[in-house]
Amino acid sequence: MARAVSETHGEILAAAARRFAVTGYRGTSLQDIAREVGCSKATVLYHFANKEALLAELMAPAIAVLQELDDRLTGLTGGAAQQVAAVGFVDLAVRFRREIALLRGEFPELLAQPAFAHIQQISERLRDAFAGHSDRPGARIAALVLLAGISEACAEFVDVPDDELRPALLALVRRAVEPVESPQPQPPTTEDKES
């Protein structure tokens, strides 16, 4: 009954994604995943070191893109940081909304795990950039509302097509974000109309 390694490996991954999306990470047991694949729990743990490794492999592509966005953000300040963070995060959230849905509401605990420690830092930098690196409480609060809200909305609207979700989120962000005073004489980037 032994199948090619890649085959079973992929099947487990796909089954895990399906189960996680329905019952969440913690709410899904290795037994659940094994049952969905049609193998034993021991087989799941033969292909993956542990449950966390399974999640990590599932999230890897999204994390890579998040990392890349973080890189693009370094050095940017004020409105420029705000702009890149906003568009970059909306793109990321829309593209990986299945992955976001997997973690629905489990971010806090999961990010506390050492394997995802750096994600916490990245998201803090992202939030800071979203606020245009402003210290104003209003800006910081708005940044968190939008980042958290966009994540949740993407997780909720997994079935809404990209080309409907993305423009709606961008328009909302453009409306909601207060332009921050630019450090340089950053031209006021008046593309506030639709794009």
Added chain:
Amino acid sequence: MARAVSETHGEILAAAARRFAVTGYRGTSLQDIAREVGCSKATVLYHFANKEALLAELMAPAIAVLQELDDRLTGLTGGAAQQVAAVGFVDLAVRFRREIALLRGEFPELLAQPAFAHIQQISERLRDAFAGHSDRPGARIAALVLLAGISEACAEFVDVPDDELRPALLALVRRAVEPVESPQPQPPTTEDKES
């Protein structure tokens, strides 16, 4: 060692609130709560029928206010519904942000429990009102982003004083919400362009 019932009852409630806020509902065991109180787990279950009853009592005031907001919303349409929903929800979220923090990320599973079934319906009506009862995807998406984001921000900024959090959220909502056409002279709503 027997204390007055109300005393222990209250101590358990307070300890549970503290633990839930740190480790979440599912992440907190009855043993944890008992340890914090300084009693046995059996004592916790003597004062509360089960773990869920403990949570229910903790959330009761917030749920009552949510229910009241829902009542105020019935019959309102368009911009009026939007206005009441926005201000009402911001007030509620700011006032009960400790309670919101308790459930951090566990809303989906908890709302699935029969004891909280009607909360799900209320929050759907609230979201609908927040969107001004509009069918436009953009409005529905924005409503979800703001509702979820406000909840998350309130949970995150438990230590920010009310009079700083509330105006910031209201200003954000005012910026972010697109005014909806009034319900009376329903024009043919040809807003197929941007927005």
Added chain:
DNA sequence: TGACAATCTGACCGATCGGTCAGGGTCTGA
């Protein structure tokens, strides 16, 4: 043919969970 690695499994482990239960104190009021 036989050695070897890869794949897979049932049985098992320790830990933890929410919850039950019989019974031991303590207080009160008839």
Added chain:
DNA sequence: TCAGACCCTGACCGATCGGTCAGATTGTCA
């Protein structure tokens, strides 16, 4: 004095969890 209500507890329960392990099976290749 004593019955009974109230408060509290340790011991225990069945279920479930993530994870381990020895060994069976299979495919490959010298």
